[in-house]
Amino acid sequence: MSSAHTTTQGVQVTAAHALVDALVRCGITAGFGIPSIHNIALYDALRLQPRFHHWVVRHEQAAVFAADGFYRSSGKTAAVFASTGPGNLFTVAPLLESFQTHTPVVVIGTNVASQMLGKTCGALHETPQQLDIFKPLVRFATRVTLPDGVSTAISAAAAAGGPAFVEIPHDLLLAPATLPDAWLYPEKPESLPFPDEIEKALEQIGQSSKPVMVIGSDVQAGDCAASVQKLGETLQSPILTTTSGKGAIADDHPLAMGCISRLGVAQELLLESDLMISIGARFTEFDTGRFSLKVPARHIQIEQDLSHVGLQFPFTSRLMGGIGAIAQTLAAALKARQNWFDVAQKRAEENQRLQALRAEAYEALLLLRGALERNDVIANDQSILNYWASAFFSVLAPRSWLYPTGSGTLGYGLPAAIGAACAARQEGRRTRVICIAGDGGFQYTSHELATLAQYGLPVKIFLVNDNAYGIIGFLQRTMFGHTHEIKLKNPDFCVQAEACGIAAQRVSDFNSLRRQLPGWLNSPGPALLEWRTEIKAPWEVGAIHRPANLPMKTG
Numbered sequence: 317m318s319s320a321h322t323t324t325q326g327v328q329v330t331a332a333h334a335l336v337d338a339l340v341r342c343g344i345t346a347g348f349g350i351p352s353i354h355n356i357a358l359y360d361a362l363r364l365q366p367r368f369h370h371w372v373v374r375h376e377q378a379a380v381f382a383a384d385g386f387y388r389s390s391g392k393t394a395a396v397f398a399s400t401g402p403g404n405l406f407t408v409a410p411l412l413e414s415f416q417t418h419t420p421v422v423v424i425g426t427n428v429a430s431q432m433l434g435k436t437c438g439a440l441h442e443t444p445q446q447l448d449i450f451k452p453l454v455r456f457a458t459r460v461t462l463p464d465g466v467s468t469a470i471s472a473a474a475a476a477g478g479p480a481f482v483e484i485p486h487d488l489l490l491a492p493a494t495l496p497d498a499w500l501y502p503e504k505p506e507s508l509p510f511p512d513e514i515e516k517a518l519e520q521i522g523q524s525s526k527p528v529m530v531i532g533s534d535v536q537a538g539d540c541a542a543s544v545q546k547l548g549e550t551l552q553s554p555i556l557t558t559t560s561g562k563g564a565i566a567d568d569h570p571l572a573m574g575c576i577s578r579l580g581v582a583q584e585l586l587l588e589s590d591l592m593i594s595i596g597a598r599f600t601e602f603d604t605g606r607f608s609l610k611v612p613a614r615h616i617q618i619e620q621d622l623s624h625v626g627l628q629f630p631f632t633s634r635l636m637g638g639i640g641a642i643a644q645t646l647a648a649a650l651k652a653r654q655n656w657f658d659v660a661q662k663r664a665e666e667n668q669r670l671q672a673l674r675a676e677a678y679e680a681l682l683l684l685r686g687a688l689e690r691n692d693v694i695a696n697d698q699s700i701l702n703y704w705a706s707a708f709f710s711v712l713a714p715r716s717w718l719y720p721t722g723s724g725t726l727g728y729g730l731p732a733a734i735g736a737a738c739a740a741r742q743e744g745r746r747t748r749v750i751c752i753a754g755d756g757g758f759q760y761t762s763h764e765l766a767t768l769a770q771y772g773l774p775v776k777i778f779l780v781n782d783n784a785y786g787i788i789g790f791l792q793r794t795m796f797g798h799t800h801e802i803k804l805k806n807p808d809f810c811v812q813a814e815a816c817g818i819a820a821q822r823v824s825d826f827n828s829l830r831r832q833l834p835g836w837l838n839s840p841g842p843a844l845l846e847w848r849t850e851i852k853a854p855w856e857v858g859a860i861h862r863p864a865n866l867p868m869k870t871g
């Protein structure tokens with residue numbers, strides 16, 4: 317942009333230009349969306365901004381999942397462009413996922429023209445109280461009411477620390493606007509708790525001889541993971557993660573004890589310890605065995621934001637503020653300790669027990685892990701293999717694990733994988749992205765095969781096809797002794813992928829899987845591998861104990 321009033325192309329700056337300029341100034345240089353009559357001016361402004369990379373998708377739902385995957389894999393926020401009514405409403409389910417996982421995503425949605433707002437007059441796409449629909453699902457929602465209001469709205473949305481929704485009546489996008497001279501992008505300094513709170517936590521750590529840390533997704537942010545790891549090393553405390561915190565510590569680190577969602581050894585460790593230090597961790601129903609997890613009475617909770625926590629275990633000390641700064645302060649004040657728990661021994665025993673189950677799901681995950689680089693990204697959908705992966709897949713690098721823990725929604729895997737692959741391409745990283753999905757979940761967003769093919773992104777889809785909503789069948793059998801409406805007559809997924817121009821292959825037994833997996837993974841562009849099988853749920857074969865409060869059919 318050359319002046320406050322004209323673009324470098326010499327045309328009058330409009331609110332659409334100012335909005336795109338504001339995104340770039342906030343460091344948001346990628347976006348996903350679908351052009352529409354209401355946001356058409358925005359797309360023209362996007363065309364004129366070479367620093368912004370837009371990726372066109374096939375459904376607004378996929379746009380938000382992709383932006384979510386973009387952030388989780390890169391730490392960089394992406395925008396979503398949707399339009400009035402249906403376009404915006406299709407972003408609602410993915411926003412729930414981003415909201416619950418603290419994932420920043422900026423949705424820019426239009427509304428009917430200003431003079432039509434609040435009226436029921438048959439305007440195209442008009443939606444009653446559109447802004448109010450979004451408010452509970454985002455950390456910041458606003459309507460722009462003046463053309464010059466876009467810059468402030470975008471900068472507040474970018475700083476929201478979670479998903480944000482900026483609504484603009486479409487006529488404003490074409491209205492003349494000015495670019496701000498001074499840019500006010502709020503910097504957020506890392507805050508520390510009061511010294512007496514830190515003292516209290518240090519005292520409790522001093523009284524404990526068997527500390528355990530549980531770390532969650534907020535630890536993946538910035539340099540935080542390194543500071544938290546340093547605290548663990550100082551204390552020689554075994555470190556567990558939540559499902560969305562996987563990767564915050566490499567699973568082959570000598571203190572890494574894996575994910576709490578597998579309960580078993582994770583639960584035993586927590587019972588043996590005398591202090592839990594939870595850091596940026598959201599204790600969800602899924603991760604805690606339907607809220608049955610038992611934790612030590614002494615609990616230091618470290619959080620940057622209370623809106624993020626799930627199950628509120630009682631705490632004996634709570635430290636609120638910048639997680640990295642808090643971890644650093646604690647580590648600096650503590651003396652190095654000896655380890656009290658043999659992590660390597662416990663994990664070897666567990667691995668032996670799991671191998672003895674001879675479960676193909678577990679073996680497939682070992683096979684996959686063995687064939688991947690440390691930084692390759694796994695984007696999960698919701699299927700039996702994903703539950704196994706949450707519990708047992710070894711994640712070796714931060715931001716290389718995407719899992720829809722916030723909403724547990726089907727359809728996340730493929731578009732999130734696309735978002736991660738776009739981030740890698742934009743940053744020049746040679747990372748493979750593997751999407752693990754079941755046949756049921758895959759079909760929620762399989763239209764995004766076309767997006768994948770359009771950009772030739774190196775996403776490898778591992779599709780486990782049991783022609784059923786398999787996990788629901790398992791639950792129905794367990795609870796009622798029968799199944800109902802879980803069988804699926806599916807399309808030929810290989811033909812579907814090939815029709816989009818994506819290489820596809822099918823295997824039906826484990827030996828073929830072993831043989832074909834490397835070729836599929838190492839092929840240059842996108843590729844689909846369909847594994848026709850009926851794998852058993854981890855609860856069915858005893859890899860994870862069934863929560864005691866799961867209703868079961870008896871007799």
Ligand SMILES: Cc1ncc(C[n+]2csc(CCOP(=O)(O)OP(=O)(O)O)c2C)c(N)n1
Nearest residue numbers: 699700725726754755756757784785786787
């Ligand atoms: C949007 C949404 N609808 C319904 C569900 C409930 N649900 C969870 S898993 C599942 C079955 C998934 O089937 P599939 O992807 O084939 O995996 P499988 O269970 O067969 O391994 C269903 C219906 C959900 N999680 N999300």
